[in-house]
Amino acid sequence: MIRRRTLLWGAALSAIGSVRGAHAAAPSRRRPRDLPFDWDGPRVAIVGGKVLVGDGTVVEGGTVELRGARIVRVGTGAPQAGADLVVDASGKVVTPGFIAAQSQVGLVEIEAERSTRDLGRDDEHPIRAAYDVAPAVHAGSSLVPVTAVEGVTTTVTVPRGGVIAGQGAVLDMVAWDHRGIVGRPRVVMVGSLGRAYAGSRAATLALVRRTLEDARFYLANRRAYDRRALRDLAAAPADLAALGPVLAGRMPLALSAHRASDILAAIELGRAFGLRVVVVGGAQAWQVADALAEAKVPVVLQPSHNLPGSIDHLGATMENAARLHAAGVEIGIAVLDEGHNVRNVTQEAGIAVAAGLPYDAAIRAMSGGLARIYGIDDAWGTLAEGKVANVAVWPDDPLELSSWPEAVFVHGRALPMESRQTRLRDRYLSRLRPGER
Template identity: 50%
Template sequence: MSDYDRSGLGRRCLLRGGASLALTTGLLGNVSKVSAAAPPATPAIALVGGELHVGDGEVIKGAVVVLEGERFAVVSGPAGRARIAERGARVVDLDGKILTPGFIAADTQLGLIEIEMEATTRDDSLAGADPVRAAYDAAAALQVESSLLQIQAIEGITSAAVAPSGGLIAGQVAWIDLVHGDRSQMLVRPRLALAGSLGQVIGGSRAATLSRLRELLADARFYRQRKGAHERGQLRQLAAHPRDLEALAPVLERRAVLTLSAQRESDILAALDLAREEGLRIAIVGGAEAWKLAPRLAEAKVPVILQPSENLPGSLDTLSARLDNAALLAAAGAEVVIGVLGSPHNLRNIRQEAGIAVANGLEWERALTAVSLGVARAYGMDQTHGSVRPGKVANVVVWDRDPFELAAAPQQVYIRGRAIPMVSRQTLLRERYRDVGREAR
């Protein structure tokens, strides 16, 4: 029996045996204590003999994947077995199990919301009248002890693009790896994108919203050129606070993506025009009617971050919402990103969403890309994240079967090169009450 199997079995037996809460929390506590310190040198891990779905469309059977430190050191077919010994790696035999990159949650408030209805547990939105909050950096508010992190992580979500919400420009997006309890490892890159919204944000008018956004971008350019004049008090009134205008600079310079929430065809079209005229890199979030513009989105290389199950005319903006949105976009060559938009509590259902997209015509490997490499590409993080390739951050999941199937469960999740404890607040609650109804309490 492989090392991996034994450790897995051991843990299951421990829990099934009705382990006391103290014991199981102790397990979790130890782990967070260890990871809170500087990561010590851990022996390399070789995941051997799995069916690797790399994330970019390639499939490698009998794969050899060596995790060394926080990165993938070796990713190859069976021939790579020769390189395991030289790395001194501990071998985990996967015996044909499925291996995928960790899934990535796009445009989520994970780490910023604990309980939606309790304002004191939320830092996702800067309250106030000013709809321009470009300088709002939610990363500063990240809750690294959030119960949501492990609940998603043990279901195969390993990274997230954490975005604030609300207003015309909600603020700065941060990239995180789901390393519970450890800010230094969790916060991979703050301020990698800006999150904004189209629709009736300004003055109850979508036209006014677009006009304000153009004005904002123009003034951001203006301010960048005339900073000195501003400091001397010689500049006219600007469209936003200089701090917010300054925060828009990376978007103007195409160093950062501007994500724009837009559902209706006309809003998506307006976003495409804006991006072309201003030379911006944008991504569409929501995109209920994006399929109508599929060739244009493909041509402009604008990714669409969508939730496949959203097929209702919940407002007149989504009249043409349909279940094969993702398939139609992909067929036209557009980049599709699949997400669970809205509440961050069940980001783990991203794999069901991917399955729904497949059931409605999206090719399976494209769906995998849409929850991994595609997300990384949309946010410009594909140099380090999104697929199982040498040199990238070692976020990888071992599955017992097709991960989009409802029957599937992760056997082990690795984040930044380490096997995470497959424990969450929910598994602990389950164990505490496991015997209700079976014996007198």
């Protein structure tokens, strides 16, 4: 099955020809890992728009061609693959579907209603590394269309709780696609520094270190463990084993941390264990920007967060993103600890630009740059040949408050530009002014 699809894909490519105009984005060299999407499907050509590729490049009057769930060409000129649907994007802006990082979309319907919430394991043990959000995701959630119609087609949905909460998944916002909504499970391990454990940041750090050491030890001595010949370990074997990809540097470890000392500790953890650490939140990150840049540790942050909500947040500023970027730190922009309003990530990006972040960097921080942070740039993040066909067409600047997408494609499918919210609106519009609608 998989092989047949691959062959078809190859055939399609050779038939189309891979045209790379002078302005075309360099496609990812990495072959995407297998994804549960259709390779075949309608051909869509989005022509004439200003294409923000998501890696900083711009193609004026660009052509984006989709086939099934994949992008088959980004370049200029007439569609080369033939098209079942041509979208005239002249005068408009075409972007990759933006990515909402560190989100809870798919895990929660109504935050305060326990029965609608599946945000993570709530047992006593602070190390829950084996927890995987993918099976908890609900494709029929009202949040999925609400998010998608605003141009946010993809989320990195992560669990909450404990010190190591578990593993997040990539979701594509296809409502009711029970099989296809999880684009890729287990892409990131998430956790928290600060006073997450035993009321002490020092205790928290010690626990994280011990857990990583024990995970390494356990993975090297599984048989001894099975013979009950090992000392007590910091966590259950499944949780330690789940840290294998983190220790191997394949899976990023995203750690919430705000105080500069915790951020430095996160950097040091990464160095000591060879991890790909990502700092999340990072209120004081700008204060240690040089250390982050040197260690190539990215920061995923929410630009509007400028309040000293705790002593750990002293000096929080809307310029955080701009300062980190200026210092050479890779940043991601997100609406943190949210499900319902991750759609406002474009507003957050605008706020960062107003506070000094270059525009291109703000776009990257929700698309290509963000995908690199999470190691999912083989398939998501930019408009490039071979990537998942998540595309938004905007009337103009996607960061501006006046701008909503006119068309959104997820897995190459044109979404109905409706949500539960627009349906409610229309019910009452017709009630309040009968006869007009």
